[in-house]
Amino acid sequence: MPKIVDHAARRDEIAQVACRVVANYGFEQATVARIARAAGYTTGMVAHYYESKQEIILAALRLMLLRIEERLTRERERDEANLLEALSEALAIDSQRFTECAFWMAFWGQVSADKKLKRLNAWVHREYMRLFERCFSEYWSEWSAWPQATRDQVLRSVVTFMNGLTASAVTSPRDWPADMQVEQLRLQLDLLRQWAGKRATKSR
């Protein structure tokens, strides 16, 4: 079925370009026409693959989720893999990931003005939480022994911190080179792991 494969590949390509266009021009300026132009298609050709900008954005979000899942899996296959390296996959530490993070900022910037985007965001946020939780349980042997409330707290703090890193790295890239982002996340993980460990010991 070469035609269907082509269709899927084209859809992915357009979604990928859309992510870059949103990162570079902001959410509103990333019109279907501009996305089409950046992908080397006419607006009419894009309409063949997507019915609306909303649909393109949804596809872009799906692609990013898939990519992050792949990266997390790849990380796990390495011998000395650790949680810090796995989670760093979601930070703005190279140009591709910077674009993804810039997309996120543009997207978040529009969420409070748009109910449909809010729903999309809620869905993708849940998916990320699930992925991250899986990482914690795979890399931290004590994770599953902690009470649910402790795990929730750690997960919530780490995701909040990573969102903050995303905001900082995208809005002040010069102040936030890759190694500083990773160092900050390392401290955060260390502190939360110690805190959760102590709390678990006390409650026994």
Added chain:
Amino acid sequence: MPKIVDHAARRDEIAQVACRVVANYGFEQATVARIARAAGYTTGMVAHYYESKQEIILAALRLMLLRIEERLTRERERDEANLLEALSEALAIDSQRFTECAFWMAFWGQVSADKKLKRLNAWVHREYMRLFERCFSEYWSEWSAWPQATRDQVLRSVVTFMNGLTASAVTSPRDWPADMQVEQLRLQLDLLRQWAGKRATKSR
């Protein structure tokens, strides 16, 4: 000089409305015409007070900085004032502050697409850092005894975390009631204070 006072008051009023319009409609949709309409003025009347949207946004940023500085000062005048309460003044814990945080998200979402906004953001970020640093030095007696690198690390982590809380509260308001935001910040402050204290003891 009643006329000059009026002029200043009108400028503030328009800037305040602009903050709300940006929060509600997103950065791009917050045109001068829409801001004027929301303030009950004609576009021509707004042009009397501001030359451009950029100027209105700058004024809105200045107002927010001023407001946060006032809140921090007010907080200090209370007897049992503490750092957590002071810093919470910058979180989305009531409707006015939610609007300010939503403005920030919309603004950040546009920063990577607009060099002028990037400069504005760098300036306002430095101002916030200065304000927050002042808070730390006033509320934490050990602050000034810590090495510069430790203070930088704590300040950077806390600001990153607060940016993350802003992003979470604005994009998922239901998941982030005020008390949860404050609780998360409390844990963060506790952990970083302990970490910095231990580090300072070791280095002695």
